[in-house]
Amino acid sequence: MFKLRVTDIKQYMYCPRIVYFTYVCPVQKKVTRKMQYGQEAHLELDRLEKRRTFKRYNFKEGERKFHASLYSPRLGLEGKLDMHIVAGGEIFPVEFKHSSQGPSLNHKYQLIAYAMLLEDTYNKPVRYGFIYVDSEKAIPVEVTPNARVYVKETLEKIRLLVSKELMPNKAGEKGKCVDCEYRNFCADVR
């Protein structure tokens, strides 16, 4: 099975052409200002999170684990999770995002994919995860059966795209192209 990364799910949902430019027609991508900012903010959040209590997750106590490398041979999927919390015998993935709005759909499925990787690592079901938006609040996301199926189907779609070398349609929203690191290569962007 062709091994994919959790980021691929996020990217595919944002715009399937990113996956095309990653695997089918690899190109040197441009590091945008938005990406740089994201990396810096991530480091800052890591530093702050280590000192915080679990109040915002509604736990009395727990253990934080940062940047765990996860891999599931069953799913053919790997990824490095920002953080996960082990509390009360349960596991909760946490993803840090930097956005002025709430978490988007691609972030949600990225988190679900991490939850599935944690399930395979710990051999336990994961009920919830959290998306941390701009260090303000941890938004709980339920890991539903439908969401798990959706992630598996997305993995299948990505593998099909890569194996058949299909050039997918670009994202429906034009706004997404503005900050895209592949903008220069995506010839039909207007």
Next chain:
Amino acid sequence: MYFLTDEERKQLLKGFLPRSRQMEIAEELRGWNWHQPPLAPVYDIRMALYEVANSYCKTNRDLYLRKIDRIKSKPNSAMIRGKVFHDILVRVLVRAKRLIYEKGVGNFQEILEQLNTPLDLSFLTEYQSQLKEDEFIELKKKAATVAAFENARVAARIQEILVKQPYIAEDSLAALAIPVVVEQKLDGTFFGLSANLSADAYTFSEPMVLDLKFGEQKKFHRLTTTGYALVMEAIYEFPINIGCLVYAEFKGDRLVVKKDIHIIDDELRQWFIEERDEKMRMIYEEIDPGLGQCYDYCPYILQCRG
């Protein structure tokens, strides 16, 4: 048929409702955002909601034949059965509401008496020529069972309300005893759907779309409730998070009713939109999807397999 059992109500109140309220549905997948991607339709064509939601034919060639080759199919016996049972339910519920308004609360005995009289099933004769004799006899028998069951349920509901509410008036009795709008008409043009959609039932206490199915349970049936929920969100601009599929089947002479209550989550919404976009593209570009694995009672089996 649409009334929930005590256990189902408990599941709804303690399970589905709190979960659906806690669950954040992506804003871009709420029906009121019909004017922007991904909900905005790409093509300027209209489809019926069942054409988007149904996937009995795996490749959707039935849709291609209907829309592109303009081949009209004869309904199979399962389709006729479904139509008749749906119709009976509408007739029973509308008759009950009418009786409440006509007779008034003061004459409730008369309402109950009339509900006890069997529903007039003479309208079934219009289907006689489309079915074999034994199929028609069977249909009549089952139709009477469905009508009797629903009449008894409605009568029980009216009694239940009356013993609890001594000062109730007609309008409130009708709304409490039969808290659904049947065949709710909806304009689906926001999503490239027909302007004359008709949802089987809609409850207004907690916004929930109900769809009645007579036949085997299929995963894609949830797309029907999802489609109606999206359309209603577009029209009324309030969230609809829950759908309920009512499956009725016969075990011998007995009617068995099961319900599939579900949250209309991000995944279902995306699935509906993907189906719509794929099918619209197929129609717009006139792409023959080819043969799939055919099912025996497909109305297009002759066109596909000869």
